[in-house]
Amino acid sequence: MQDVPDEINVVTLNCWGLKYISKLRRERLTEIGRQLAIASPQPHIVALQECFTQEDYHSIRRQTRFILPYAKFYHGAAFGAGLAILSRWPIEESTMYRYPLNGRPTAFWRGDWYVGKGVACAKIRYGPAAKQVVEVFNTHTHSPYEGGRPDDSYLCHRTAQAWEMAKLLRGAAERGHLVLAMGDFNMIPMSPEHQLVTTLAPVRDVWRVLHPDSSVGPAHHPAEEARRRPVPTAEFNIQENGAASDGPTNTWRWTKAQQKRLGPGKLPVPVSPDTPDPLGKRLDYIFAGSGDIDALGGGWVVKQARVGMMMRHPELGCSLSDHFAVEATLTFFPSPQPSPSPSPSPRASAEPPSNRDSSPTATGTLQPPDSPLLPPLTTAKTDSALQNGTFLHSAPPSSTHLPRSRSPSPSLSGSPPPPPPPPQTFPPHFNPPTLPAPTHSQILTLIKTYTAREQRQQTWRARHFFVSLLVSTACLVAVWFSPANYVAFLLVLVSSLGLVAGTVDGLLALLFFGAELRALKEFEWEVRNAGSSSITGGGGGGGEGDGDGDGDERRW
Known part of the structure; x- marks a missing residue:
């Protein structure tokens, strides 16, 4: 390694x-x-x-x-x-x-x-x-x-x-x-x-x-229009908005006439940084x-x-x-490291871990940005990182929110510092995620709308299968009474093609649409369960309705 x-x-x-x-x-x-x-x-x-x-x-x-x-x-x-x-x-x-x-x-x-x-x-x-x-x-x-x-x-x-x-x-x-x-x-x-x-x-x-x-979208998007910003330039979209798609500097977004100017042996075609970019996103x-x-x-x-x-x-x-x-x-x-204590305890004198520590059980805490234990440069860096939100989590560990009087410095009080927290299996500031209740309702409405569409598709394709089966059988029976060979050929052709198309739709109704509707039921249950957990503060997914979805509907 x-x-x-x-x-x-x-x-x-x-x-x-x-x-x-x-x-x-x-x-x-x-x-x-x-x-x-x-x-x-x-x-x-x-x-x-x-x-x-x-x-x-x-x-x-x-x-x-x-x-x-x-x-x-x-x-x-x-x-x-x-x-x-x-x-x-x-x-x-x-x-x-x-x-x-x-x-x-x-x-x-x-x-x-x-x-x-x-x-x-x-x-x-x-x-x-x-x-x-x-x-x-x-x-x-x-x-x-x-x-x-x-x-x-x-x-x-x-x-x-x-x-x-x-x-x-x-x-x-x-x-x-x-x-x-x-x-x-x-x-x-x-x-x-x-x-x-x-x-x-x-x-x-x-x-x-x-x-x-x-930006929150291309210039013509309603959410971006509501911000009342001017149409960005190509350079601004790249440097500030991170628009890596659909911009004028990408030649594959050019018209065919513009693309003909490119090719082996041809001079480069520059794009001015000030070119308006209403589509970049x-x-x-x-x-x-x-x-x-x-x-x-x-x-x-x-x-x-x-x-x-x-x-x-x-x-x-x-x-x-x-x-x-x-x-x-x-x-x-790295987490800020405290200065040596005049009378450290064995536990307090242990060397703090870091990203380079090879110990699988290394632990440490992120100290308060204004702690007197920190060197001035480290304090400034920590404060900047926390205040600007550049730590990837939304907040530092909970210990950083303690008042200074509850986290005494050994250099000031002469007493050993409190023992470090026990090892964590996940960041101590990780909280169970929640969504606003309207968001759950919107997702459930979306699922319901799409489920209704897929049910209609499944019904239509299943009916097509049975109709094609009847038509195919009727065509084969009609062959016995056909007056000429070419009529019999046409009847067999119609029977075969119709049955193939109907069979494909029947398999789609049975396999694809059936599987998708079941996946939608699982998705709906998860959203309902998450909504219940956010209201009750615990898991709310169990109950009599598990398995077929009927109980979930009764419960809600």
């Missing part, structure tokens, strides 16, 4: 690597691998989306194998998940978690169901201590094909996927590990899906940690949670967040993908 890092550089990029569909795919992804290999700062963990082929994955691996020797390509559904994770450190465990609501096979031209939308999970060890682990979650959620309208039939998918992601992140945080969720989430900042992730899991959107006043995110501050002897701080991979292909002149990358640097900030 190499030295425990003080900084972790992470990158997420949608590569736009759809086989047979994405233009110049091989050339672009090869260059993406080369740029990752020479990037500064050197990346430690990279999450890729829409990297669908083994050919492209191995091309990137060959380019990056010396700086990112560990990697995992994730398989899913018929066409593959398109997800990959590259790491400087060993991957101890890996899981491909498929979302319960995952698109529709009937929308085959969109392909979301066929690629198996889900979460690529990897547990990466960056140090020898028990908690020196980062759990990485890489995802590409369902695309908003219907423009995010109120009647968007895929809104329920993205809501359910955000809910599932939050559960995975919450579990990792409770294990006390550094948590990273990266990918193309297909949502705008502060949207309901975004708030589900940041409310139900102790993670923060690293861009908004450093840019809390950044943020769809790619890095969410992070700091881990067990006590066990690690400190917490992870967001040092920098930026939009990256904006260079163009050196020969083709095009952007490397239809998205730019989002990059972040996390810095480990």
